[in-house]
Amino acid sequence: MPFKYVHAADLHLDTPFRGVATQGPLLGRFQDATFRALTRITDLCLRERVAFLLLAGDLFDMKDRSVRARLALRRELGRLDAAGISTFIVHGNHDPLSGDTGALGLPASVKVFGPDWEEVEVKREGRRLCRVQGISYPDVEVRDDLSARFRRTGDGFTVGLLHANLGGVEGHANYAPCTAAGLGSRGLDYWALGHVHTRAEHALPGGGVAVYPGNPQGRHANETGPRGCMLVEVEDGGMRRRFVPVDGVRWHKLELPLSGTGTLDGLMTTALEVVESICAPELDGHAVRLTLTGRGPLHRELSRPGALAQWESDLREQLARGHPPVLLESLRDSSRPEVDLEAVCAAGGFARTLLDEVGYLAENPDALAQLWEEEALGTLCQRLKRLGVDALETPRAEWMVQAGLHGVESLHEEESS
């Protein structure tokens, strides 16, 4: 019997957005964005008459302690319950079972998997549609490969619901680490994964597929582009997947080259045109991180005291007036003065010595680590970590390269000023 289901993950309901001011007209749109995304997922389920909804962990963030998040979840799942649609939930590292998940008071049609492996059959008109297996995180830190506990128990379509890091994706904590081979060996048809916020599909050995739908609403400038959930149609053992965007506010990272523009007004016009070209009008809002790049004469004009700040303020104001409004998350100046690095290196002298030193440090991690400690950056890192700030974890060679480049350019800039 053909059926459909929706797979979503990492709702992070009522989670704070980075780079949004706590005052101002755009705050409301951003605060409601995660709730609206959930509502759109529910609407999709009702519209497509799906058999069930899968939520693969991190429905909300314990840290946020948001009552509204719990209530919204209850309300939306209540709508599905009224329509006879089941929901399967596993909890992840941000909303483990050790938190307050027991008091949610969810409708009867919602199945929340416990800390041990469980399997549930989904039936329609007395016939089994498929099997759903899942495990929730008992605590925040789960370092075991939970996927190893999954197994095929019989014929028919089988879905594994899990919050896990497949292949050790960088930028996400390595919880419940697993591999494509490991997942493939479990013999399931569809792995409904959560945890990694970027949409991805992994074909598994043995014919199955592991899918990260990504989070349904981007929350900061590193979560750009359309965000949503996965609609899966199963018919005669075959499967059709379709990504459905549900985000209300979309993030963009844009680069604006200085070359080819002679005036700040011209640069403003170009910036507005670029932003307008990528901001879809049907959304509730957009947030943009703009990075000035390239080398050009405007670099010096922007380097004057207050010039960049004024330009940013003007741009922010103009973007906020648009329809839909656009939030300028930040303006970063990565533009460089007009330096011919090759010529500088070829000329030898101090710049050459500087770059030689960079090469030495980049290739000798011990020397770099020693420099790192000499500059007391390790101590600073510890202090930041205590406050939950992830920065300066390890000394990296590319930082030295950037520092060298910065040095050469500073000397050049000063020389020509």
Added chain:
Amino acid sequence: MKPGLRIDSLRVLGFGRFSNLTRELGPGLHLLYGPNEAGKSTLLAFLRSMLFGFEKRGQPERYEPAHGGAFGGELTLTTSAGSLLVRRIASRRTSEGELSVRGADGQELSKEWLEGALAHVSRELFFDVFAFRLDELAGFERLTEERGASEALVAASMRGARRLPEVMDQLRKSTELLYKPNGVKPSLNETLKALEDVQARLRLEGDRPARYFSEKARLGALVEEQRALEADLLEMNARLERLTRLEAALGDAGSLAQSRAELQTLPTLESFPVAGESRLDEGLDRRRNHRAEGARLALKLATATADLERLSAPSGVRGREESLGLALAAYTERAVLLRALPSRRAALAEKQRQVELALRELGLPVDGPGLLALDLSASVRVALEELASRLAAAEATHREAEGTRARAVSERERLDGALRRVDAELAALPQERTSQLRQQQAGLGRLRTVRADMERLSEQRAELHRQFESVRTPGEPQATVAALPLWWVPAVAVVAVALAVTAWLLAGNLVGALCLGVGLLLTGVLELARRRVEAARDADVAAQGARQRGRQQEEERLRSALMALSAREEVLHRELLAAAAEAGLNLVATAADMAAREAALADALERAGRRELLQREQEKLRAEHTAALREAHRANEAVGEAEARQGHLGAELAAHLSARCFPPTLAASAALTLWREAAALRQRLLDVSAEEVVLAVDAQACAQVMARLWAEAAAAELVPGPVKVHGLDAGAVEPIATRVASALEQERARALERRAVEERHQELLAEKARLDGLCHDEEAALAALLAEGGSPDEETFRRRAAQSRRYVELTGRTRELSHRIEARTGLSETSARQALIDVGGEQGLRAALESLRGKHAEAQERQKAVLTECGALRHQLEQWENDDALAKLRIIEESLRAKAAELARQYAADRLTLALLARARRRFEEEQQPRVVQLASEHFAALTQGRYPRVFIPTGEERELRVGDGQRDWSAAQLSRGTREQLYLAFRLAVVRDFGETRGALPLIVDDVLVNFDPERARGAIHLLAKLSEHQQVIAFTCHPWLRDAFAAEGARVQTLDATPQEPTPVPVPVLKAG
């Protein structure tokens, strides 16, 4: 040495004071020698500008030509890539000027060729190290003091690192602004503090969802309790209400029982008419009123009948009112006209008399009808007016011509007088020319200036003579230290030996040997003293020689200055002769002579000016006089013409007047006036005749009206009988008219009164009939009312009416009480009474009520408390559901985290850059510095003749340039000024040489940097420059002859710069002089 760049020749098109200046240079050592202001610094700036661009506009070293013209020049260079012609000309577009580079065959090359030839040296490094002045040597000293020589060394030696100290300083400041491990103010410290605060506030908020759900459960329990309480209260309310109602109905039940008992005693009176007694009284009253009204009507009817009879008596006027009215109206219409007839007749007669009198006064030979027959039409008047105006115009022209002639005669006489006066004044003035006088004045002024110049010159000459004499004064005498003659030593030795031999002979061996020893020792002491004296004398002689050479140089300089002054004096003398000749004075004229001559010249100049002015005025007056004569002649001719025209017009007018019976001698204006008066009189005659006709018509009409009125009055018996029409006059008819009018008025009033009386009579009759009907109806109604009340008479009726009122009252009261009991208890009267009995009567009811009320109040209190708690809980929950304070705190926390991460990265980047720059600097110094320092040591040792053999940079963070003399070390600041400058020069020469060996040999250009060196060290420095010039070009500037000689001694090619100001004209190529 790597091949670099050499300047072969320079050509200044326009730069500072130079224009079209050409100099040939070439390999080796060059010296450009010239006094102060000869343009040495200008040439240094020129060479810098040609190679690196002009200074910015407004900078003093831009050297834009003051007199305008071309700004720029050319350099011919020899480079490793061949010969280059570099040309730079000022341009509006860029302050640096337009650069053009051409190859040996003239083809255009890019400017990179020049940069390549300069080995990509930066402008700043070239200016600091390769082409500098004395003050820039000191600038390097400042840099050393501020930053330490180590950084300065890097800065001075290598391209791209010139600003290293500033960059490192900026980075240090930037990192300190970002973060300090124990700081509070830096951005990252502040951000971390804010983050800690926000996290503390978040901790205070606690686990909100857990609290929310537990409070929600508590709210559910409270709602249940509240529902139960509500039900209890409802039930209690119902009971309480029932009992309260029963209590309220207790009084009404008693009253109802009493009313019922009284009602039983009364007969049945339900059909008795309502309000019967009042209705009976009203009927009786109405009947009485009707009867009184009938009596009053009968009286009024009798009066009306009597009036009617009085007004029906017969009258003569009656029946003739219309014809009488018409006749009277016609008379009234003409009455005014009739009364005015006599006065109009008198006025007409008066007018006729006045017209005749006026005609006689006019004096024309005609009477009234004759006047009417005269032709006084408008065309005649127009012709007469035209003639009069033409005559007036002719007279005006005549008067104008007379006036013009009189003015011309008077103008001619005025000009005659002015001419005579000018001629007389001209004859009195002498004849002198202004230009000659002005030339003499200028000559006098120049004479005075040249004399002042000569005086200043003689003072300068005297001063120079004094200096020259003082220099020539014979120097100090030869050293007078007398030397000990050499022969004294052997003589003393021989004496000592002789004495020793004598002692040996006299006293034996021992004494002899002792004497010999003492003698030889004395001889040795003598020799030592002699040598010391010799050495001191040699030193004095050498110092004296050096001073003598200095004096000779100074003497030479003063002699050349004296010669220049002599030449200048000769020129001034020639100028003096020329000026005296021009001023007309001889050379020995005193200042008083010149002042007198100047006053005389000024006076003569003033007289000559006056004479020229008068001559111009005389010419102008003669021209005006000729014009006045012509004007008088033209005025005479015009007067003649006007008189002839006037005579012709007079004849024409006389003919015109005689044709109309007017006196022919009349003037035109008088004839016109007479004509107007005659025409007016004629009109008046016509008007009088017309008025006479109108009066006759009016008299006829009035007579007819009067006759008709009289006839009508007679018919109405108002006058005795008929009369003839013509016998009537206005006075007789007037009373008749009055009488007719009064009779008509009386008749009209009587008719009106009669009509009114008849109408009133009719109304009275109708009223009487209505009253009779009303009386009858009232009687019938009274009889019916008595029958309805079941009473035969009025008295019985009134008694039964009182009983009926009490019956109705009691019935209403019982009904009302019964309704009230029902309304209060909600029960029927019977049920209420039964319920009261059930509850135990009045006593039982009150006790039950009290107990129930107590329970009810308790339940209400509890319900209120529960409701309050529910409200508070709901409010709290609602607040948690909608409150975004926590969300905002989380946003702030995340934003602060992001900001802290960003700042930390920025801080790390700056720290790493800073550390990297420091490491690179150390590495660079280790690898590059020894060679430069070694060269600097060599140069400094050579400059100081080995006094300081070592220049070095001690290790340590704050390193500086130090020198050692073999015994101890010295910092640059501890050295004397000259020695310090030698150190910096040595350091620069080292950098120049190192640069030449590693990158390319560039020319070294120095502007008088050796002036603070003593002659020996200056020669050492020049020797070093000469050695350097074997590999690369060296160009030096100086204004000191002794330095020039020293350079010449080292084989420099010396060129002299002229101190005289340059004019913007081509100058010949100066002669080159080999050193």
